Amino acid sequence: MTVRSSPRNRLFLIELIISIFFFIVSCAVTVQLFAKSYGISQDAANCNNALLYTQNIAEIFLGNDGSFDAVKAAYSDMECADDKSQLLLLFDKNWDCTSNRENAFFAVYAESYNDDKFSYVDIYTYEYSKLYTDDCIHKQTIKKYRRSI
Numbered sequence: 001m002t003v004r005s006s007p008r009n010r011l012f013l014i015e016l017i018i019s020i021f022f023f024i025v026s027c028a029v030t031v032q033l034f035a036k037s038y039g040i041s042q043d044a045a046n047c048n049n050a051l052l053y054t055q056n057i058a059e060i061f062l063g064n065d066g067s068f069d070a071v072k073a074a075y076s077d078m079e080c081a082d083d084k085s086q087l088l089l090l091f092d093k094n095w096d097c098t099s100n101r102e103n104a105f106f107a108v109y110a111e112s113y114n115d116d117k118f119s120y121v122d123i124y125t126y127e128y129s130k131l132y133t134d135d136c137i138h139k140q141t142i143k144k145y146r147r148s149i
Contacts, residue, residue: 050125068084091104123142
């Protein structure tokens, strides 16, 4: 006795293969979208943290009448340059403060300068590997009028 497959069975098998192929393609596109959205989310979180640290330094600077010494006192356990006009804060991947350059992933660099009437502070946030380049995450310049005493 011979068993013959009916055309209906063949059509069902082709429909099943096409459906499986459609779901595989849909899953691949969905996984790519989730990966891209995760990357965008991480970039947004890094930009937000960079903005928060620059705003924090700016508020300390402005709240103390343009004194960069107050900023340095607030971050006294961090690295400072000898001329007392620069500050470097190092952070790991999770934006936790670190003093170890090997663990540093982000850096906030602040530099102050004065003229006759104003005090200035430039605040830059970088990925540590791109420190002191033009490729910063966030930059903010603060200008404070100095009162004559």
